[in-house]
Amino acid sequence: DAGITQSPRHKVTETGTPVTLRCHQTENHRYMYWYRQDPGHGLRLIHYSYGVKDTDKGEVSDGYSVSRSKTEDFLLTLESATSSQTSVYFCAISGNGAAETQYFGPGTRLLVL
């Protein structure tokens, strides 16, 4: 998985609770991404980062926030989880060029009850 870890790998939580997912890379790559994958929708970009403290919104950013205080860590926070945020979340990284290949982490399965 190209030196990418995600934690936790599985999580069950209740509606209304905050949830933070962590992506950690050992490749010193500049770009990091958060996607969600749902049946019928494929992979959709939530947020991405193009450097420390530099982030931008993706296609489905409502209800999510991100932070990147170090090159190696990219955090995704669900401020108040809803059942519609039940999904598989993937982190991805790419090198110094925006057009470079993205490599994916193992994923986190989140169930919001």
Next chain:
Amino acid sequence: QKEVEQNSGPLSVPEGAIASLNCTYSDRGSQSFFWYRQYSGKSPELIMSIYSNGDKEDGRFTAQLNKASQYVSLLIRDSQPSDSATYLCAVGPGNTGKLIFGQGTTLQVKP
């Protein structure tokens, strides 16, 4: 809205045959194109990237890009049962990392 379209399948081919997977995209400004393979319950893994019109070959895999017609395809020669997976097409503008993914085509290779 920028879109990437794939036939969801399943596409079923016999072992040893050529599998042809297709993808069309709506943004004419797209510059980077990728094919990923995803096994059930696993993360996507890169098969091919292509940036210029024409063919790009890597082992049993050939990616074909036609920017004028806005399609990209993936050919898998001598298909094996281990090729059975979902294949994701991803398209990007080239100046940001904002890839748009298709919904994926499920390939079944029957022994």
